[in-house]
Amino acid sequence: MSSTAPTRTPHANSPEPHAATAPAVAVKGVGKTFGATEVLKGIDLTVPAGATTCLIGPSGSGKSTLLRCIAFLEEATKGTITIKGDPLGFAEAANGQRTRLSPQNIRSVRSRIGMVFQQFNLWPHMTALGNVCEALVTVRKMKRKEAEERGMAQLSRVGLEHRATHYPSELSGGQQQRVAIARALALDPEILLFDEPTASLDPELTGEVLNVMRDLAGSGMTLLVVTHEIGFAATVGESIAFLDHGRLLLNGTPREVFGEPRHPRLAQFLETYLDRGAATLL
Numbered sequence: 001m002s003s004t005a006p007t008r009t010p011h012a013n014s015p016e017p018h019a020a021t022a023p024a025v026a027v028k029g030v031g032k033t034f035g036a037t038e039v040l041k042g043i044d045l046t047v048p049a050g051a052t053t054c055l056i057g058p059s060g061s062g063k064s065t066l067l068r069c070i071a072f073l074e075e076a077t078k079g080t081i082t083i084k085g086d087p088l089g090f091a092e093a094a095n096g097q098r099t100r101l102s103p104q105n106i107r108s109v110r111s112r113i114g115m116v117f118q119q120f121n122l123w124p125h126m127t128a129l130g131n132v133c134e135a136l137v138t139v140r141k142m143k144r145k146e147a148e149e150r151g152m153a154q155l156s157r158v159g160l161e162h163r164a165t166h167y168p169s170e171l172s173g174g175q176q177q178r179v180a181i182a183r184a185l186a187l188d189p190e191i192l193l194f195d196e197p198t199a200s201l202d203p204e205l206t207g208e209v210l211n212v213m214r215d216l217a218g219s220g221m222t223l224l225v226v227t228h229e230i231g232f233a234a235t236v237g238e239s240i241a242f243l244d245h246g247r248l249l250l251n252g253t254p255r256e257v258f259g260e261p262r263h264p265r266l267a268q269f270l271e272t273y274l275d276r277g278a279a280t281l282l
């Protein structure tokens, strides 16, 4: 098992990696501090395209912060992040100097990333379809009719076409989260980030959201999922990254990471967080 996934180390004069072969996300030496607190300490992580990567670790280890840095909702204090080879936010020159990219460049690379949060953040005054279509019309400038067609297709993908005209208050938490997933999918992202998408759901509603995510994973989308659902990570994740105290301690296949002998910190974490039923999956 390696402490980091295999990364490309191009020769200084070699061309930029071609988008088709570049990883979906490459995180290099990323650090993040909030005031005097160092939350991320030099993270190197490669997220392969067309696969599901699960980011696990104890509470406070920095998982959400790393995901938010990848979505550029937080700015990494050090290091670089590329999306299919394109720098996001900052570029690093050959001499190691980090420069901030233009707002247009940041917007354009960010628009290729979708994100689903723990809270669904739906507009309460809009129907499920209205929520899914809103950004298509206002941001992507799509005609309403075309946006609604695309929105219906995405609602159907998460099994909610029959709830298109319902308002969030008329939907269960699991259905609201599925609408939020449809909204992210409608923008056709190259990579979809999930930040503990089932954490605010009752256990009986968690399964329906995990099933949708399982289907998306099976469709060959690139997913990066922060989760405490270890059973989901072990069965759906093709790559597992274990974060502890702001460092990437382990990164590999589920078998490599969860198999015996287990890293003592992982063993300790699993004892604390293991969700019901996961023990039999590992």
Ligand SMILES: Nc1ncnc2c1ncn2[C@@H]1O[C@H](COP(=O)(O)OP(=O)(O)OP(=O)(O)O)[C@@H](O)[C@H]1O
Binding pocket: 034, 037, 039, 057, 058, 059, 060, 061, 062, 063, 064, 065, 066
């Ligand atoms: N905006 C912020 N300002 C100050 N400290 C922050 C901020 N965001 C996160 N932190 C701190 O960074 C550390 C890591 O938080 P983060 O939410 O990334 O952890 P996590 O692994 O996702 O935890 P959890 O599993 O509980 O969600 C925590 O100590 C948190 O208090």
